[in-house]
Amino acid sequence: MVGVELLRGVVALDGPSGTGKSTVAKRLARDFGARYLDTGSMYRAATLAVLRAGVEPESSAGADIAVAAAVQAGTDPGNPTICLDGENVAAEIRGLPVTSAVSAVSAHPVVRHALVELQRRIIAEVLADETRAGIVVEGRDIGTVVTPDAPLKVYLTASDEIRASRRSGQDRRAGRGGDHASTLLAVQRRDALDSGRATSPLRPAEDAVMLDTSELDIGGVLAALRELVRDRGLSWSRGPGMVR
Numbered sequence: 001m002v003g004v005e006l007l008r009g010v011v012a013l014d015g016p017s018g019t020g021k022s023t024v025a026k027r028l029a030r031d032f033g034a035r036y037l038d039t040g041s042m043y044r045a046a047t048l049a050v051l052r053a054g055v056e057p058e059s060s061a062g063a064d065i066a067v068a069a070a071v072q073a074g075t076d077p078g079n080p081t082i083c084l085d086g087e088n089v090a091a092e093i094r095g096l097p098v099t100s101a102v103s104a105v106s107a108h109p110v111v112r113h114a115l116v117e118l119q120r121r122i123i124a125e126v127l128a129d130e131t132r133a134g135i136v137v138e139g140r141d142i143g144t145v146v147t148p149d150a151p152l153k154v155y156l157t158a159s160d161e162i163r164a165s166r167r168s169g170q171d172r173r174a175g176r177g178g179d180h181a182s183t184l185l186a187v188q189r190r191d192a193l194d195s196g197r198a199t200s201p202l203r204p205a206e207d208a209v210m211l212d213t214s215e216l217d218i219g220g221v222l223a224a225l226r227e228l229v230r231d232r233g234l235s236w237s238r239g240p241g242m243v244r
């Protein structure tokens with residue numbers, strides 16, 4: 001008899017938007033009884049605080065507001081909550097105003113410093129309990145900055161066209177419009193800002209596994225990730241039989 005299969009340690013999932021990162025990160029976490037942290041939602045919540053204050057995202061006043069923002073991220077992959085000052089802002093942070101401003105806010109070194117600290121605290125709390133499973137963390141700098149010691153780092157990619165189609169599909173399903181040409185431009189603009197910033201730009205860690213998702217559906221990406229977890233010896237069983 002085999003027990004429940006659990007994740008050991010941290011899986012760092014990085015890459016630009018539209019690679020299927022969030023969907024596969026949540027499902028991978030659920031499959032291995034692990035926690036899940038969406039660091040992008042934390043940058044988005046801090047950005048919402050700046051917009052609500054009516055301050056320019058690029059300004060140092062904007063950076064101060066983002067640093068002071070009370071952002072709380074839940075780690076349940078079945079219900080990944082994100083709160084600002086105790087208010088659930090999960091829907092609002094996906095709208096166009098936040099999406100357009102988030103790259104500017106997340107480029108401020110002080111904002112990155114504050115949120116990276118918070119992310120490391122959340123991860124450390126999960127790992128402190130050795131009887132429980134690990135955590136899947138998704139973002140742009142998880143393998144390079146947040147947890148450079150993660151035993152598995154994966155960098156997801158896909159062509160610009162495919163990423164834009166996935167994003168516009170998501171937007172249409174969520175009732176946010178979703179015209180392909182403007183989504184493609186927005187995706188390319190955000191990638192350029194995220195990859196070009198001075199502090200912890202979007203880039204793969206040297207020891208990251210590169211996974212191109214252009215030709216894969218979610219099930220295919222998930223199967224590849226599960227295999228990587230097992231190949232690295234990162235799955236274990238709490239039940240009567242050992243998985244590996």
Ligand code: DC
Nearest residue numbers: 017039040041043102106139140141
């Ligand atoms: O994954 P997302 O689209 O929700 O991320 C929103 C923005 O937050 C993204 O454009 C760049 C920024 N971000 C970041 O700078 N570092 C992270 N670890 C995660 C997101």
